[in-house]
Amino acid sequence: MIDLHTHTNCSDGTDSPAQLVNKAIAEGLTVLALTDHDTTSGWESAQKTLRGDLSLALGAEISCLTNDGISVHMLGLLFDGAHSQMQEMLENTRDGRIPRALKIIELLNAGGIKISIEDVESVKPAGATLGRPHIADALVKNGVVSSRDEAFTDLLHNNSPYYVAHLAPTPEDAISMIRSAGGVAVIAHPFASLRGKVLSAADFLPLKIAGLNGIEVNHRDHSNDERSALADIARELDLVITGASDYHGTGKLNSLGENHTHQGQWERLESEADKRRVIRA
Known part of the structure; x- marks a missing residue:
């Protein structure tokens, strides 16, 4: 079983990397992708x-x-973790999350919802990439909502009056950087309409031209119709079809391995990196 999208407490998951690996072994996974934000x-x-x-x-x-x-x-x-420009892009994106969080907190306060950056920091694991899930956790701690899911459903979704965009690379720039660092690029949950505005079918060709390798088709936030449409796009553009859990530990309902990638699709995706970087025991 191959799960190509998971998170730990280095970003907005609740398991440590070691705990995630141990759970993957217990679940019988053969390939685990660690993809923190x-x-x-x-x-x-x-x-x-x-x-x-x-x-x-x-x-x-x-x-x-x-x-x-x-x-x-x-x-x-499967990109080179020592690639300096890739690490610089990741650092710049992380830095952009701080002013975004402060603005979201400001809007929540203006809406009569009491929360502070100190509340958020108190629930965020040390060194973790700051994200909206940590604001959600602070809202739970403050008794505003009962769970992360409720926080996103009621207050933190992309169409909320409290939503704030942040500085980030374009998808084409991110793809270009991933490929420059020797890796492969797969667009995650691109039709997850419950999260907010999504791409159209016409948006995938420019991504393919930029170097996109695959589309995450099988994901819990895609309906059957959305999965079918994405699979058609992937076949039309000759892109790899993946599936994954988007596991976050107790931070989301997603179960490790609940969606997975076919072995043949994984082998093709791996072969498109510039080097074989899969880590084996």
């Missing part, structure tokens, strides 16, 4: 915990914005 800080710990038949496909989920202001997440897998 805009960071590679969990790579070393995951590698130290690796054992048995599990292989690691190290990567990151890069926050992007189209020129039209649509939020897009790009999975970069």
